[in-house]
Amino acid sequence: MLVREDVDGFVNEDWSVFGKSFRRGGFCGLDAKGSFGPADWQIGFPTVEAYRDAWLDDARRSAATAYAEDRRDALFRATNMLDIRRARAHGNGTKDL
Template identity: 50%
Template sequence: LVRRDIDAFLGQDWSMVEDDFVASSFFGMHAHFLSDADAWRLQFPTLASYRDEWLRQARETAATAFAEPLREALFRITNMRDIDVDGDR
């Protein structure tokens, strides 16, 4: 999942990840680069709103020059170690 998401983001290709979501019950959180989860907000009420922001950020990222290879950097900084899902959402 992480590999596909990173590759899709770098390729600006939503079609690679769109089937990973359930549109009818989707809501998305925005962490705003904050480590305190209490400060995160439900910012994306629909999958379409999340998709649009995801694509906007993918385009912006593609237009940015980075000091190191971005794909490798994204894998290095991605940590999916502590994710808890409680209930059906």
């Protein structure tokens, strides 16, 4: 459900669809800097508002880009939850994911 809301909100540039999922107090968002290695990650979003602004900027850039395929379909395909399910199945994840 969360992935669907995120993708739909992103495609429609509508933070209200996704933003309600965040707890305001104690929020800390990581910026992976395009890396799979946690050692490369940095705190990039000290507040929900900072994350929201970056998310909306990304959504606007995405909307302004011409793609060879439907953007919503491509985002669903790229958002693969299989890796999370595999990690949980092998004991490398938590039940809270």
